[in-house]
Amino acid sequence: MSQSGTQIATVRNYIAGLPGWGTGDIVIEPAIPVLASPSWRGVDGAPWRATRNGSGESIFIKSMDVDAKLYIDVACAFEAARRASDLGIGPKVLAADPDAGLLVMEDLNRGWRVGTLERMLEPRIVDAVIAARRLFQAGAPLPRRMGVFDEIEHFYEAAKAAKAQLPSDAEWLVKELRFAADAFGKLDIKPVPIHGDGNVSNILISDTGEVRLIDWDRATTADPLEDLGSFLVEAFAQEPEAREAFSRSAGGFDERAFSRARIYGVADDLRWGLIGAVLAARSARNTFEFYKFASWRFVRCRMTVREPRFGEMLRRIA
Incomplete structure (x- = not known):
């Protein structure tokens, strides 16, 4: 069979x-x-x-x-x-x-219908997604407690052990995000249960505008801004739109919290790049799709980390 x-x-x-x-x-x-x-x-x-x-x-x-x-x-x-x-x-x-x-x-x-970037231009849809995430965060902690920085370390070691094909600057990217992890470690953060995956295809939207979140595979107990950051980096290619969505979510604009969310988005890219690299090396499914996905996430992560604003974001979180 x-x-x-x-x-x-x-x-x-x-x-x-x-x-x-x-x-x-x-x-x-x-x-x-x-x-x-x-x-x-x-x-x-x-x-x-x-x-x-x-x-x-x-x-x-x-x-x-x-x-x-x-x-x-x-x-x-x-x-x-x-x-x-x-x-x-x-x-x-x-x-x-x-x-x-x-x-x-x-x-x-x-x-x-599955969510698309076009639907993320509709404020009522974005607000419904954010409200759903916030409702989930009000529950009891989940048994899993690995945040994105923990997962970067885990999957980086897994990628090296699998001899996965990584970009030449992978170690540098990991080290840069370690600076962020150290900075976040000094903050007073109350972990909550989060969805953990901002991919807009993990949002279902009804003909009447209801939303449902699917694919809870990255669910964990972590900073609520990690949840928002993973969504912002996926849903909004430009910072002004991300700022607007953040402001509606928070009921106002907080530069420190927004910087935290954006850094989490950068870290999310690196995490997914490493996951894709691990699967490209170890999965029995013989396809270039995992490598292609990993390459794109590494590229987007690199684009932000190389910009001066990455350091500015780090300085603004405290």
């Missing part, structure tokens, strides 16, 4: 235990295209849609890839997805089995 056939059989056997899904004619097929570059979508686990013939009722199943163990705490990610479900800011979770790597959710298909 092919790998996809094995996955379908696993998914079919699992959902057979769910109320109403153990009998009848059920069709299981890929839900969305898997894409690493330029976006990171469907990479962490195979996305499946199970549809009941006749009624058309469907559910969405995420079957984590074996690569997930390289960079995801699956139990924490599933716990975060459950919390988001309970809060109404994520798809409703119907079942979750971290050991099997299976997450079953409502299928937000009809009437919902």
